[in-house]
Amino acid sequence: MSEELPAYAERVLEAVERIPPGRVMTYGDVAEWLDEGGPRQVGRVMALYGGAVPWWRVVRSDGLPLPGHEARALEHYRVEATPLRLTAGGDPRLDMRRARWDGSPVRDEGEDPGEAPGRDG
Numbered sequence: 001m002s003e004e005l006p007a008y009a010e011r012v013l014e015a016v017e018r019i020p021p022g023r024v025m026t027y028g029d030v031a032e033w034l035d036e037g038g039p040r041q042v043g044r045v046m047a048l049y050g051g052a053v054p055w056w057r058v059v060r061s062d063g064l065p066l067p068g069h070e071a072r073a074l075e076h077y078r079v080e081a082t083p084l085r086l087t088a089g090g091d092p093r094l095d096m097r098r099a100r101w102d103g104s105p106v107r108d109e110g111e112d113p114g115e116a117p118g119r120d121g
Helices: 007-018 027-034 039-052 070-079
Strands: 084-086 092-094
Touching: 007 027, 007 039, 027 039, 070 084, 070 092
Parallel strands: none
Antiparallel strands: 084 092
């Protein structure tokens, strides 16, 4: 990250880069995960500096794509197989129940569910 970025912005952008493909976090989730700031502060960082990170993985809590960027975000969601559902009006919306990431390590498909990641015996 650039030295010109405020420290909080760096932490937000680093957190966003950790969100796995096909998963999302809300602005509030990112703030909570960092234990710093709030949804508005995360949103401000994303508005100013988020173009260089997977911005489409940080979303509003209602699951609607970022206003003005819906088409680009939907392209990314489809490429990454992010869970979507249709609204009553037929518009695509993120399926937050399935797409939301809690910040925990993502298991490999072949990993034994009873085995803690990264632990040896």
